[in-house]
Amino acid sequence: MTKQSLVRRQDLAVAVVVASAIADAFPRFSYPPTAAAATVSCAKNYKRLLHQLDLGSGGGAVGFRRDNPWVQSMMTLSPTQIKPPVARTAPLMASHVEEYDAWMRSHPSALSNFEDIIAASKGKQIVMFLDYDGTLSPIVEDPDRAFMSDEMREAVRDLASHFPTAIVSGRCREKVSSFVKLSELYYAGSHGMDIKGPNDEHKHAKTRTKAVLFQPASEFLPMIDEVYKSLVETTKSIPGSRVENNKFCLSVHFRCVDEKKWSSLADKVRSVLKDYPKLRLTHGRKVLEIRPTIKWDKGKALEFLLESLGFDDRNDVLPLYIGDDRTDEDAFKVLRDRRQGFGILVSKIAKETNASFSLREPTEVLRFLRRLVEWKQFSADC
Numbered sequence: 285m286t287k288q289s290l291v292r293r294q295d296l297a298v299a300v301v302v303a304s305a306i307a308d309a310f311p312r313f314s315y316p317p318t319a320a321a322a323t324v325s326c327a328k329n330y331k332r333l334l335h336q337l338d339l340g341s342g343g344g345a346v347g348f349r350r351d352n353p354w355v356q357s358m359m360t361l362s363p364t365q366i367k368p369p370v371a372r373t374a375p376l377m378a379s380h381v382e383e384y385d386a387w388m389r390s391h392p393s394a395l396s397n398f399e400d401i402i403a404a405s406k407g408k409q410i411v412m413f414l415d416y417d418g419t420l421s422p423i424v425e426d427p428d429r430a431f432m433s434d435e436m437r438e439a440v441r442d443l444a445s446h447f448p449t450a451i452v453s454g455r456c457r458e459k460v461s462s463f464v465k466l467s468e469l470y471y472a473g474s475h476g477m478d479i480k481g482p483n484d485e486h487k488h489a490k491t492r493t494k495a496v497l498f499q500p501a502s503e504f505l506p507m508i509d510e511v512y513k514s515l516v517e518t519t520k521s522i523p524g525s526r527v528e529n530n531k532f533c534l535s536v537h538f539r540c541v542d543e544k545k546w547s548s549l550a551d552k553v554r555s556v557l558k559d560y561p562k563l564r565l566t567h568g569r570k571v572l573e574i575r576p577t578i579k580w581d582k583g584k585a586l587e588f589l590l591e592s593l594g595f596d597d598r599n600d601v602l603p604l605y606i607g608d609d610r611t612d613e614d615a616f617k618v619l620r621d622r623r624q625g626f627g628i629l630v631s632k633i634a635k636e637t638n639a640s641f642s643l644r645e646p647t648e649v650l651r652f653l654r655r656l657v658e659w660k661q662f663s664a665d666c
């Protein structure tokens with residue numbers, strides 16, 4: 285066994301131990317799922333939980349005990365806080381490693397399969413879509429300090445000089461663009477509900493976009509502001525909770541909330557939302573996300589941007605979307621349904637996904653982006 289493969293095995297073992305801990309703590313939702321049941325059970329559970337979470341479609345009266353599905357879903361979909369158990373039995377670990385290996389075979393590394401991705405781009409214009417948190421920046425406790433490294437910024441800048449590049453984020457557009465600090469990019473903030481093109485001087489030569497600006501949820505602004513104020517007031521008694529105003533949507537963070545208080549936090553959020561049937565609730569990584577019930581998401585934003593760039597109904601385009609979160613699945617699904625381009629999921633653990641490839645963490649995203657730039661520069665020189 286090589287040193288590299290040994291290291292990878294050790295990483296896998298850690299991921300597996302954490303996943304096993306989740307499965308132990310919440311056996312109803314095994315995670316990662318068994319190889320055979322992975323697709324069906326994860327998808328079913330997630331859909332069921334989302335249905336129960338969807339207050340807009342009548343969530344019904346439910347309590348907020350630890351055994352409540354809503355609270356359970358906060359736990360199962362936000363695994364990082366769960367500590368690995370002290371010891372695991374070898375056979376169990378081995379089986380989970382096998383499951384992870386099986387997942388990696390169906391969602392192989394975009395780095396190891398770089399040549400295949402490049403081969404698929406032959407004669408096509410690559411268009412890049414990048415999620416921000418957990419993709420370009422590592423997940424940190426304070427959302428206001430989720431900075432992107434200078435190396436990553438440099439790589440994204442180089443990337444955008446070769447390919448049209450968009451940032452697609454749940455954050456407020458102004459906030460994410462202040463983190464990225466590159467005016468040559470397209471930005472789709474608030475989960476795609478706030479889209480803006482690059483400044484005039486940066487328009488990409490191969491695109492015919494004009495000043496793109498699309499805000500399909502603008503009528504919800506007063507309601508979102510009102511709910512933001514209510515949530516700040518209602519949740520202030522929960523230590524560590526935090527409400528973030530993302531302009532067309534809101535985030536209620538529970539990364540720094542004691543697990544014992546999650547139920548109470550969920551209760552408070554729901555008590556506010558019950559008066560707003562036009563808002564719905566979804567989950568991200570240790571975050572409850574509140575947004576208008578309109579049929580608009582990151583997938584629609586991807587389609588909107590492709591069309592704005594003049595690539596709609598064309599076969600000579602290869603969109604690549606890199607993201608780490610549930611909300612990115614809408615974009616992965618669009619690519620899968622269109623049979624166009626590739627979704628790349630950033631994850632260290634097996635997850636139900638519509639992505640075709642995977643990368644383990646933002647440092648691998650950085651390597652992938654750099655390779656794309658190097659390949660483009662090399663092919664331009666030849």
Ligand SMILES: O=P(O)(O)OC[C@H]1O[C@H](O[C@H]2O[C@H](CO)[C@@H](O)[C@H](O)[C@H]2O)[C@H](O)[C@@H](O)[C@@H]1O
Nearest residue numbers: 416417423424425427430453454535539569571
């Ligand atoms: O679509 P994204 O760009 O991935 O945005 C999704 C949410 O990201 C941020 O929250 C996440 O990152 C934080 C900083 O690392 C972390 O503290 C939090 O637990 C994560 O959920 C952002 O703050 C949210 O508003 C976005 O909705």
